[in-house]
Amino acid sequence: MKTVIELKNISAGYNNALVLKDINLAIKEGEQLFVLGGNGSGKTTLVKTILGLVKQDKGEVLIYGERRTQEAVASNFGYVPQSTSGIRTFPISVSEVIKIECSMADNCPVGVIEHLEKFNAEHLMDRKLSDLSGGEFQRVLLARAFVTQPQVLVLDEPTNNLDVESIHRLHEIIVDYKNSGHTIITISHDDDVVEETRVDSKSRVVKLEEGTLVNLD
């Protein structure tokens, strides 16, 4: 299997405070990887560095063996962010959020309603983001990340605010997605997420401790 993402000696941080220290990690095509760790361990910084949202101070990020570019990220990645407070108040409807994602990616294999149905969110399509509950909003973010069917999905705390039924549904979607050859990286502070969304025993778990990576599986 091809290596989709390779991190070589990555160090990154904010304002001279080093958050990631000499990280080396390779992620294969079709793999499910969990990155666990406590608050402030560097999980979100790690995925933001992979995506190019945070620039590393040292090392390099390779995507399919080539140095990461924004174009490569756009062609291969989908992302569910952990912190989205800035967009909750934006006056836009759920269906517009999905449509604009499709228009930018130029690749939406399914219709908006059909896609939202998968996330039990079709009844929300005309609602504004600010009118949604935390769980409904999280389902919309998940729907947006999946809609373009990217090769790699990066899910930062994907079960945030979700009820048991929604978590079960997300698990089914993730199983289908991984079984069709896609790569899934899940970030969480909560070890239970591994059991809730794990596809099979081959899924790999790593832990970040004070910016250093520790292999668990």
Added chain:
Amino acid sequence: MNIIDTFTQPFMLQALFVGILVGILLAVLGVFITLRNKAFLVDGISHGSLAGIAIGLVLFGQPLMLALMVAVLIAVGITYFQKNSNVQVDSLIGIFYTVFFALGVLIINLSSSYQPDITRYLFGSLLFLDEGSMYLSAGTFFIVFILILFNYSKLLYVTFDPEAAYIRGIKVDRWELLLNIMTSMAIVIALKLIGVVMVSGLVIIPASIARLLARDFKSMIPVSILASITSTILGIVLSYYLDVPSGASIVMIAGIIFLLSFLLHKIRLF
């Protein structure tokens, strides 16, 4: 003089022409700016452009081109320092705002003969517009309008969710810079009619009225335009009959519409 004669005088036609074009531009850009929480940026650019006006008047007797250059310089400078330092953007705007405004004040004081002109630039004047202002307004309107029309989705995405826009391959920094430059251009063509001190009112107030009354982003733009054009036309009429600076009367009307909109918003909610 009856009302028809009043509105067919050349200076009134020029003021209405420039006012409507400027009103539309500032209303549309205002929606993007307020949703990005960058209202203070408009104050920074407009006040800072006083330095360009002063230099332009002293050196060439024509202030707008220098005002435009300084306004764009401020927009680019704030964006550059934001990306390359850990100073908060509000602080950066405050630095550029005060330093360039101070530079303008120093130049004015060292060249006292230009003070009457500068007063008009601070608060706007109907009598200040000429044929050149009309051409400049029409040209700027055309350029900015075309840029927004053909890049609407990208600008919307960058405004809505910059991180997601980046991951979809949009060059967020470039589009944010372009928005800031378009704002600088619109502010500069508004300076003669509305003035350095007042122009931010016509960017922020119509967009805020639209936020109160419109259901979503798409409908915010026409509501903001309507509020802006209404404020501009009524403000110009008020300025003529009361013989007061046009910038002050336009912003005052906009403020009254904002208050009425707020009351409507409250009534609708309860």
